[in-house]
Amino acid sequence: QSALTQPPSASGSPGQSVTISCAGTSSDVGDYNTVSWYQQHPGKAPKLMIFEVTNRPSGVPDRFSGSKSGNTASLIVSGLQPEDEADYYCSSYAGNNILLFGGGTRLTVL
Amino acid sequence: EVQLVESGGGLVQPGGSLRLSCVASGFTFSTYGMTWVRQAPGKGLEWVSTIPFSGGSGYYAESVKGRFTISRDNTKNSVYLQMNSLRAEDAAVYYCATDGSGWSRDHWGQGTLVTVSS
Numbered sequence: 651q652s653a654l655t656q657p658p659s660a661s662g663s664p665g666q667s668v669t670i671s672c673a674g675t676s677s678d679v680g681d682y683n684t685v686s687w688y689q690q691h692p693g694k695a696p697k698l699m700i701f702e703v704t705n706r707p708s709g710v711p712d713r714f715s716g717s718k719s720g721n722t723a724s725l726i727v728s729g730l731q732p733e734d735e736a737d738y739y740c741s742s743y744a745g746n747n748i749l750l751f752g753g754g755t756r757l758t759v760l
Numbered sequence: 761e762v763q764l765v766e767s768g769g770g771l772v773q774p775g776g777s778l779r780l781s782c783v784a785s786g787f788t789f790s791t792y793g794m795t796w797v798r799q800a801p802g803k804g805l806e807w808v809s810t811i812p813f814s815g816g817s818g819y820y821a822e823s824v825k826g827r828f829t830i831s832r833d834n835t836k837n838s839v840y841l842q843m844n845s846l847r848a849e850d851a852a853v854y855y856c857a858t859d860g861s862g863w864s865r866d867h868w869g870q871g872t873l874v875t876v877s878s
Contacts, residue, residue, distance in 0.1 A: 653804070682863075683862065684862040684863040684864075686862070686863070686864040686865070688805070688865075690805075695855060695868040695869065695870050695871060696797075696805065696855070696857075696865075696868050697868070698860065698864055698865065698866045698867075701860060701861055701862050701864035701866070702861055702862035702864070705861070705862075707860075707866060739804060739805050741805075741807070741863070741864075741865075742863070743862075743863040747810065747819035748807075748819070748821070749795070749807040749810065749863055750807065751797075751804060751805040751806060751807060752804070753804045754804040754805070
């Protein structure tokens with residue numbers, strides 16, 4: 651049960667796009683279309699931003715999108731806004747009723 | 761509006777026990793699986809346990825298997841986490857969350873803090 655691998659930090663200027671990666675294996679990210687992404691502001695609970703790789707829950711801006719290639723998933727944030735500054739976590743089903751999270755990426759809006 | 765309210769956290773000595781509760785409202789609780797996720801201070805999210813909508817034995821992370829037990833009472837719209845043989849590394853904010861599509865967790869409570877220290 652190894653955690654998924656995310657870069658510890660990412661940054662971009664307002665209006666720019668940034669991509670956060672989430673690397674897994676052929677037993678988790680690569681085997682299931684169950685990657686989710688969560689946004690967490692300091693002191694707050696996580697918020698679901700993307701589910702099933704590409705789907706946005708109601709109310710999430712379309713600036714947020716997801717993709718997957720092989721064993722790596724990505725969260726793309728377009729048109730960065732100051733309020734997008736937060737920690738982002740990916741997760742994936744890993745079989746045998748196990749859920750894995752990534753280590754998290756701190757996104758800074760410069 | 762979906763609401764999840766956790767309680768039961770606090771200070772406990774190593775080797776001790778604690779029971780967390782999460783009361784749900786705003787949705788049909790008995791039709792949703794429920795999950796506990798924890799976050800150690802300054803660290804990332806860690807899946808702890810999930811229980812299907814119908815109940816049963818639940819699923820556990822290796823780090824807590826044999827020490828923690830998840831349960832639910834659909835008549836009380838509540839899910840519980842019984843934590844035994846607590847260790848320093850179990851110290852964290854514990855969140856309950858609803859199970860969404862594709863193993864996502866779509867609604868989260870505000871969390872309850874568990875501190876394990878002598």
